[in-house]
Amino acid sequence: MPLVNMKEMLNHAYTNGYAVGAFDVVNLDFVTGVMAAAEKTASPVILSLAESHFQHYDFELLMAAVETAAKRAEVPVAIHLDHGESLESAIDSIRLGCNGVMVDASHTSFKENVETTAQVVSMAHACGIPVEGELGYVPGVEGEDAEQHPGEMRYTSVNEASQFVELTDVDFLAVSIGTVHGRMNGEPKLDFERLQQINASLAIPLVLHGGTGLTAEQYKRLIENGIAKINYYTALADAAGACVGKNADQRRLGFTGLMQGVSDGVQAEAARCMTLWGSAGRASEVLAHCEPWLPVEHLIIYNTSIDDGRQIDHMMAEGRRVLAAIPGVRRVFTGDAVQESAGYRYTWLVTFCHPAVIDSYREHADHVAFADGFFRPIAGDRISIDYQAVEREGSATGADRVAKMSA
Numbered sequence: 001m002p003l004v005n006m007k008e009m010l011n012h013a014y015t016n017g018y019a020v021g022a023f024d025v026v027n028l029d030f031v032t033g034v035m036a037a038a039e040k041t042a043s044p045v046i047l048s049l050a051e052s053h054f055q056h057y058d059f060e061l062l063m064a065a066v067e068t069a070a071k072r073a074e075v076p077v078a079i080h081l082d083h084g085e086s087l088e089s090a091i092d093s094i095r096l097g098c099n100g101v102m103v104d105a106s107h108t109s110f111k112e113n114v115e116t117t118a119q120v121v122s123m124a125h126a127c128g129i130p131v132e133g134e135l136g137y138v139p140g141v142e143g144e145d146a147e148q149h150p151g152e153m154r155y156t157s158v159n160e161a162s163q164f165v166e167l168t169d170v171d172f173l174a175v176s177i178g179t180v181h182g183r184m185n186g187e188p189k190l191d192f193e194r195l196q197q198i199n200a201s202l203a204i205p206l207v208l209h210g211g212t213g214l215t216a217e218q219y220k221r222l223i224e225n226g227i228a229k230i231n232y233y234t235a236l237a238d239a240a241g242a243c244v245g246k247n248a249d250q251r252r253l254g255f256t257g258l259m260q261g262v263s264d265g266v267q268a269e270a271a272r273c274m275t276l277w278g279s280a281g282r283a284s285e286v287l288a289h290c291e292p293w294l295p296v297e298h299l300i301i302y303n304t305s306i307d308d309g310r311q312i313d314h315m316m317a318e319g320r321r322v323l324a325a326i327p328g329v330r331r332v333f334t335g336d337a338v339q340e341s342a343g344y345r346y347t348w349l350v351t352f353c354h355p356a357v358i359d360s361y362r363e364h365a366d367h368v369a370f371a372d373g374f375f376r377p378i379a380g381d382r383i384s385i386d387y388q389a390v391e392r393e394g395s396a397t398g399a400d401r402v403a404k405m406s407a
């Protein structure tokens with residue numbers, strides 16, 4: 001299960017002088033194309049889902065495929081929410097399987113950006129999830145001509161960057177140093193001196209948005225100056241679009257005919273980037289370096305002191321509603337024993353995205369209110385244990401992962 005901790009993945013890239021591609025995926029052809037490129041080049045990879053693209057696909061449905069692709073991969077993978085717009089979208093994306101989130105409040109004032117970002121960091125860190133913030137403003141729209149969205153570029157200020165990181169505690173910072181989202185006319189002028197100063201003062205992995213359209217030399221200098229994650233979409237979309245256009249020119253084709261080769265086009269472009277950015281060939285090093293990303297099952301089995309089935313059903317329904325909304329909870333299962341002879345008649349099985357959620361869930365006000373107000377008064381006879389998944393040989397279990405008994 002090569003889903004890995006994204007903070008460790010990017011720290012490895014940062015300290016070893018290469019960058020991991022964060023490729024925005026918009027359908028299954030993109031997911032399979034990017035993953036095939038990563039497998040082919042033995043590269044760590046980030047599958048990225050941009051909130052601005054949610055109008056084009058069903059986030060929940062695509063996430064199911066993205067997570068399956070990550071779990072069956074041989075190379076290390078992280079799943080990231082790109083340009084998250086709110087605390088709610090960060091919580092949702094974690095519930096659906098993202099193990100890294102970006103909160104983008106870069107269009108607001110410094111003060112507002114700090115407040116919004118710090119709120120997301122506090123929630124995400126309690127779930128074990130790293131956060132990318134953005135300071136300065138990278139204009140343009142992914143997949144479109146940058147000239148059509150000329151919004152004003154705001155370069156990241158070196159002084160503000162260190163204040164921002166200190167005040168928000170973000171793990172990675174997206175910087176604005178001259179790139180734009182989307183296709184651009186001519187060669188962009190990048191402010192390497194500014195980047196160098198930001199890197200010297202922060203010493204954390206930096207992120208480049210608007211990765212499409214730079215030269216090999218520009219990528220090299222960016223990576224030498226702290227860029228450890230490159231966000232990339234437009235060139236993949238153009239490769240996919242060119243393929244559909246070519247199919248359409250050839251003869252009259254149905255939908256599957258038009259889409260033929262799209263995944264290969266995405267793969268070729270993503271593989272080119274992985275080679276160019278130095279992530280190719282790093283997969284096994286990164287796997288050895290990173291904590292595997294494994295969920296925890298919070299298991300409770302219990303008997304109740306009451307006989308009223310409707311009251312128990314109501315308590316379970318209330319629990320499913322309240323507990324599923326707590327950050328870091330991925331799923332809430334409530335059950336009634338199939339065998340009448342079972343020593344414990346009922347169960348809760350709550351899936352946490354990471355062991356950090358064991359504590360943050362227990363202390364969360366909504367959990368405390370539900371447990372004290374509904375559950376504990378009628379379920380004195382209970383056993384509660386947290387189990388971490390064992391899905392990969394050699395993943396840490398046993399002595400250092402002793403199942404925790406909780407009250």
Ligand code: 13P
Binds near residue numbers: 142180233
């Ligand atoms: P491009 O579309 O310019 O590659 O940028 C992608 C991006 O920055 C996504 O966040």
